[in-house]
Amino acid sequence: MKSGLVTIKDIARELKISASTVSRALKNHPDISEETKEAVNDLAKKLNYQPNAVALSLKQSRSSTIGVIIPEIVHYFFSSVISGIEDVAYDAGFNVIICQSNERYDREVTITRTLLANRVDGILVSISKETKDFSHFNIFRNHNIPMVFYDRVVPGMQVDQVIIDDLDAAYRATKHMIEEGYRYIYHFAGPQNLLIGQQRKEGFLKAMNEAGLEINDRQIIEIDNFEKARNAVIEILESKLPFDGIFAVNDMTAIGAMQTLLKKGIKIPKDAAVVGFSDGRFSSITDPTLSSVDQHGYEMGTLATEMLLKRILSKKDYPSLTNVLNANLIVRGSSRK
Amino acid sequence: MKSGLVTIKDIARELKISASTVSRALKNHPDISEETKEAVNDLAKKLNYQPNAVALSLKQSRSSTIGVIIPEIVHYFFSSVISGIEDVAYDAGFNVIICQSNERYDREVTITRTLLANRVDGILVSISKETKDFSHFNIFRNHNIPMVFYDRVVPGMQVDQVIIDDLDAAYRATKHMIEEGYRYIYHFAGPQNLLIGQQRKEGFLKAMNEAGLEINDRQIIEIDNFEKARNAVIEILESKLPFDGIFAVNDMTAIGAMQTLLKKGIKIPKDAAVVGFSDGRFSSITDPTLSSVDQHGYEMGTLATEMLLKRILSKKDYPSLTNVLNANLIVRGSSRK
DNA sequence: ATGAAAGCGCTAACAG
DNA sequence: CTGTTAGCGCTTTCAT
Numbered sequence: 199m200k201s202g203l204v205t206i207k208d209i210a211r212e213l214k215i216s217a218s219t220v221s222r223a224l225k226n227h228p229d230i231s232e233e234t235k236e237a238v239n240d241l242a243k244k245l246n247y248q249p250n251a252v253a254l255s256l257k258q259s260r261s262s263t264i265g266v267i268i269p270e271i272v273h274y275f276f277s278s279v280i281s282g283i284e285d286v287a288y289d290a291g292f293n294v295i296i297c298q299s300n301e302r303y304d305r306e307v308t309i310t311r312t313l314l315a316n317r318v319d320g321i322l323v324s325i326s327k328e329t330k331d332f333s334h335f336n337i338f339r340n341h342n343i344p345m346v347f348y349d350r351v352v353p354g355m356q357v358d359q360v361i362i363d364d365l366d367a368a369y370r371a372t373k374h375m376i377e378e379g380y381r382y383i384y385h386f387a388g389p390q391n392l393l394i395g396q397q398r399k400e401g402f403l404k405a406m407n408e409a410g411l412e413i414n415d416r417q418i419i420e421i422d423n424f425e426k427a428r429n430a431v432i433e434i435l436e437s438k439l440p441f442d443g444i445f446a447v448n449d450m451t452a453i454g455a456m457q458t459l460l461k462k463g464i465k466i467p468k469d470a471a472v473v474g475f476s477d478g479r480f481s482s483i484t485d486p487t488l489s490s491v492d493q494h495g496y497e498m499g500t501l502a503t504e505m506l507l508k509r510i511l512s513k514k515d516y517p518s519l520t521n522v523l524n525a526n527l528i529v530r531g532s533s534r535k
Numbered sequence: 536m537k538s539g540l541v542t543i544k545d546i547a548r549e550l551k552i553s554a555s556t557v558s559r560a561l562k563n564h565p566d567i568s569e570e571t572k573e574a575v576n577d578l579a580k581k582l583n584y585q586p587n588a589v590a591l592s593l594k595q596s597r598s599s600t601i602g603v604i605i606p607e608i609v610h611y612f613f614s615s616v617i618s619g620i621e622d623v624a625y626d627a628g629f630n631v632i633i634c635q636s637n638e639r640y641d642r643e644v645t646i647t648r649t650l651l652a653n654r655v656d657g658i659l660v661s662i663s664k665e666t667k668d669f670s671h672f673n674i675f676r677n678h679n680i681p682m683v684f685y686d687r688v689v690p691g692m693q694v695d696q697v698i699i700d701d702l703d704a705a706y707r708a709t710k711h712m713i714e715e716g717y718r719y720i721y722h723f724a725g726p727q728n729l730l731i732g733q734q735r736k737e738g739f740l741k742a743m744n745e746a747g748l749e750i751n752d753r754q755i756i757e758i759d760n761f762e763k764a765r766n767a768v769i770e771i772l773e774s775k776l777p778f779d780g781i782f783a784v785n786d787m788t789a790i791g792a793m794q795t796l797l798k799k800g801i802k803i804p805k806d807a808a809v810v811g812f813s814d815g816r817f818s819s820i821t822d823p824t825l826s827s828v829d830q831h832g833y834e835m836g837t838l839a840t841e842m843l844l845k846r847i848l849s850k851k852d853y854p855s856l857t858n859v860l861n862a863n864l865i866v867r868g869s870s871r872k
Numbered sequence: 873a874t875g876a877a878a879g880c881g882c883t884a885a886c887a888g
Numbered sequence: 889c890t891g892t893t894a895g896c897g898c899t900t901t902c903a904t
Contacts, residue, residue: 202678202679203651203654203678205880205881205882206881206882206883207881207882215890215891216890216891216892217881217882217883217891218882218883218884218890218891218892218893219889219890219891221881221882221883221884222883222884222889222890225883229889229890230889230890231889231890234889234890246674248648248651248652248674249652249881249882250593250652250654250880250881250882251649251652251653251654252589252592252593252598252653252654252880252881252882253593253880253881253882253883253896254881254882254883255589255896256587256589256590256593256880256881256882256895256896256897256898257881257882257883257884257895257896258882258883258896259896261589271608271614271617271618272611272614272615272618272816274609277608277609277614278609280608280635281608281609281635281637284634284635288645293632293649293653294632294633294634295630295631295632295633296631296632296633297621297631298617298618298621300618308625311585312588312630314540314585315585315586315587315588316588316589316630317540317587317588317589337583337585341539341540342539450816453820457820460822479609479787479817480816480817480820483790483794483817483820483821484820484821484822485797485821485822542896542897542898543897543898543899544897544898552874552875553874553875553876554875554897554898554899555874555875555876555877555898555899555900556873556874556875558897558898558899558900559873559874559899559900562899566873566874567873567874568873568874571873571874586897586898587896587897587898589896589897589898590880590896590897590898590899591897591898591899592880593879593880593881593882593896593897593898594879594880594897594898594899594900595880595898595899596880
């Protein structure tokens with residue numbers, strides 16, 4: 199069924215002029231006489247003419263659309279990133295197609311195809327937890343379709359990226375705990391195939407080593423969600439090994455840990471500290487409030503989009519760039535003795 | 536710059552056959568000989584051919600894309616809705632364009648244009664808090680582009696919609712509080728231009744009236760966020776009027792209220808109850824945990840999308856439908872004496 | 873079993 | 889100042 203929306207031809211026919219004249223009049227082309235312009239614009243308004251972006255995309259081989267691959271929108275961090283992306287993109291006259299991988303590799307690959315089929319002008323991507331092979335991005339590279347990776351980037355890939363200084367942030371968070379007097383700190387780590395997982399762990403280790411605190415291998419546990427954190431905490435407590443702190447790879451994990459500790463009678467921050475990562479909406483509503491690293495989602499979104507648009511609009515090639523945002527630690531009740 | 540992606544023509548040229556044959560071979564048309572099909576498919580794979588969805592959309596006057604207008608992704612409820620939408624849409628071979636209005640009327644109008652320009656096959660919309668005029672949706676109606684409204688619907692508009700039974704849910708939540716023995720319950724209400732705001736207030740009133748509890752006009756306060764809730768609570772306490780409960784229009788408001796009450800030495804649930812609405816991720820991490828109405832975001836998303844796809848794919852017209860989801864109250868620590 | 877041609881809506885080079 | 893023409897990539901009659 200035809201949509202029935204008004205086209206340039208309809209206007210042309212009605213005014214008994216050519217389609218190209220209408221097209222030019224609509225774009226305020228200098229060649230067109232004032233009266234024609236006026237007639238065209240009036241009629242266009244009257245008929246509620248809406249340009250067909252699809253036709254334009256086909257014609258120009260540019261869609262003025264950017265694709266966004268995002269693991270899961272439900273996280274405060276990622277939804278802030280989206281807000282940043284949209285603000286910059288809309289201001290520049292670009293549309294945004296947002297696709298969730300739901301942390302699944304196969305979905306990520308499919309999305310990649312869809313975005314390509316829709317001829318997006320560029321993509322912003324944060325890879326899923328499952329992704330270990332990156333060849334689905336080759337086609338973008340091969341066809342010079344710009345990509346910018348944000349937050350969850352690919353180690354060693356020559357491509358624009360914007361990240362926060364995860365290592366440093368984790369280092370500072372851990373150091374802060376040590377300075378507050380905690381000694382037997384555990385790290386609930388993220389998946390180690392993600393660079394952010396590695397980096398946060400590195401930062402933790404660096405601070406511990408620097409302070410001369412020994413670490414046994416039970417002190418680093420690969421765990422990154424609310425439910426698992428509960429069990430992990432119970433195991434730690436049952437082990438009877440010395441323990442007085444947890445630095446978790448994200449806030450939900452930290453909160454799961456904190457809840458279980460409190461339930462088991464551990465006082466926070468008196469007996470043990472908990473520090474999270476991301477600074478979502480949760481951190482200020484827990485009791486005690488949760489210390490966390492502010493990941494600056496909105497800024498990451500704006501920055502990544504600016505980088506992408508620059509790439510899209512630039513004629514010439516230039517070397518790939520990495521932009522590192524500083525993350526700051528927000529100290530709250532859960533780690534201040 | 537040309538994208539350089541392989542087209543049907545490239546394949547045709549290489550194989551010295553016509554573009555139409557390639558097109559047919561790719562779609563496994565019965566007229567085409569097996570060998571041709573094989574040759575085409577092999578070459579397509581080899582050249583990594585990706586069909587151009589833009590051209591297809593133009594040709595078919597169908598984009599296989601649905602537009603989603605959503606107030607703010609950061610809310611757990613809305614991001615769950617999106618997940619539901621995506622799951623159903625993808626399974627049906629549809630793409631999804633998600634646009635945030637950020638609760639602003641002007642943005643909503645702009646989005647409407649963008650979606651139209653991109654010739655989406657239908658839209659799913661939840662209106663912004665600011666929206667009081669709905670004429671920007673007329674063009675969809677006039678051109679038979681299907682719409683389904685979800686959650687924040689337009690009163691009196693003849694259009695498909697999916698909502699939860701807000702009135703009943705609010706009624707049950709309030710009734711529960713009354714049954715637990717609370718008497719002087721305040722309602723922190725949402726904007727009254729949104730139907731959901733009205734309905735939740737109605738439900739509250741119904742339960743109060745039914746129980747024969749009198750209400751003065753200070754007991755209903757139009758307030759729907761974390762920060763404002765804090766001040767409102769202070770005012771209530773300072774008024775020295777009898778008070779022992781708050782039913783809030785959403786969880787963040789409830790949590791803001793609860794925090795302030797606790798800070799002021801009010802014991803929850805002993806001295807006062809707090810009940811929220813939406814059942815976001817927060818409700819189980821507060822102390823005490825927050826009783827709340829489960830709004831079933833995911834189901835709302837799937838249902839709305841199914842309704843929309845049915846409309847899009849159906850040849851004939853049929854009367855508009857309203858689908859009402861039951862919401863259930865989840866009783867937690869904040870309201871159980 | 874395959875090809876030629878037209879057209880979706882729009883723009884831009886070229887012509888006048 | 890305006891019109892003609894061709895073409896973006898694809899599908900689909902209508903021929904052959």
